[in-house]
Amino acid sequence: MSRSGLSSSRLPVVALLFRRAALPIVLGLGITLTGTAVALAGGNVEAGLEASKTCAACHGADGNSMVPTFPSIAGQPAGYIAEQLHAFRDGNRVNALMSPQAKALTDQQILDLAAYFAAQKRVVKAASTEDSIPGAHLWKFGGHSNTVAACAACHGPQGQGNQPAGFPALRGLTPQYITESLIAYRKDERKTEHASIMVSIASKLSDDDIKDVAQHIATFR
Ligand code: HEC
Ligand code: HEC
Incomplete structure (x- = not known):
């Protein structure tokens, strides 16, 4: 019973809206996740x-x-x-x-x-010079006849993430770690409150999509 009713009940709506228009739902999710960030006050x-x-x-x-x-x-x-x-x-x-x-x-x-x-500054030690063209396309525009939302819409053009919305930064994460993470979402192994967003996306990615997009993420500085 790890997932809140909120995430699971929102999921079909999210999946449906992605097919129509990525932007409004992204803004909608931003508002939901900002609520989470505010509730975190109290960290020292x-x-x-x-x-x-x-x-x-x-x-x-x-x-x-x-x-x-x-x-x-x-x-x-x-x-x-x-x-x-x-x-x-x-x-x-x-x-x-x-x-x-x-x-x-x-x-x-x-x-x-x-x-x-x-509060710490992320440092990318060695960005890869070898890009993947299909990976870059998936990142910027999404894929599969728009059933997969563009990663950049939530994670930022250079994978810098979105602190206020709670979307994690991906720049500086290795292809190995990115691949393992996406496969874990695809297998529905991460049961956090907000994982359902990624489970719905990763379940539509092929092994090649994952390899390509991980290679593209490795080029972020
Ligand atoms: C609608 C917003 C949204 C879109 C679009 C999106 N993500 Fe995510 N992503 C998230 C959220 C929210 C999380 C954190 C989920 C959790 O709590 O596990 C996340 C987590 C991740 C993680 C795990 C990071 C870590 O540090 O373990 C990876 C990898 C990832 N996303 C890759 C992608 C890729 C690749 C795409 C495009 C194919 C994509 N995401 C599209 C919102 C999004
Ligand atoms: C023995 C090595 C080790 C130590 C010590 C360790 N971690 Fe981790 N941590 C890992 C590994 C490996 C992962 C990736 C797990 C996975 O692939 O799911 C991880 C993942 C994480 C993540 C998730 C990152 C993401 O992008 O999703 C957070 C947050 C984290 N650790 C915080 C901490 C904190 C805070 C401490 C200290 C209290 C700590 N870790 C100590 C090995 C360690």
Whole structure:
């Protein structure tokens, strides 16, 4: 019972509207997710810095990871970070390395960690020079006769994300991590409150689409 009734009941409407016009529904979702961000007030950056010491080994001290399979979390929307930490803690998103890290976190620590990492600057260490033309097309315009919304509409033209709306940044995430994430959504393995948005999109992506779009995301600086 991890998903709110809100997400599941909104899903068919979202899927329907995507086919007609991406923009109005994107704005609509923005408003919903902004509500989540506001509800996060109460995170303390200083306390978050203290609590983040145990995260540094894998995600980097400032949330910029050195390891391809460990995602950078610097500059992610606080709402996104908190939602993922709750999901790992409660078993709604599972990863052998990450789940144990979240098990003992209190609600307040989650707020503090989210505030700290959201305030860090994301650094892209090495952008790829090898682009994918179909990947770039999917990113900018969507695909499959408009049944897949353009990724750029929510994640930003250069994958910078949208802090106020709660859409995660993708720049600086490796093709390996992006691929694993999209496959996890496609298999409906991430049960966060807002995952249904991506489940509906990823379920329409082929293996080639995923490979291509991950390659394009790797070119963002
Ligand atoms: C032992 C290594 C390790 C440690 C320590 C660790 N993490 Fe993680 N973390 C991971 C891995 C691996 C993933 C990717 C999981 C997946 O693929 O689903 C992850 C994912 C995440 C995500 C989701 C990122 C996204 O883009 O969806 C967040 C948020 C996160 N970690 C926060 C933290 C915080 C906060 C701490 C410290 C309390 C921490 N992690 C400690 C390995 C680690
Ligand atoms: C309507 C807005 C919207 C569109 C369009 C969209 N996304 Fe997302 N995306 C989201 C949201 C919201 C999340 C966070 C969901 C969650 O809580 O797990 C997300 C998460 C992701 C993640 C996981 C990031 C991480 O750090 O683990 C990836 C990868 C991703 N999207 C890729 C894409 C790609 C590729 C496309 C285009 C084919 C796309 N998205 C289109 C809203 C969108």
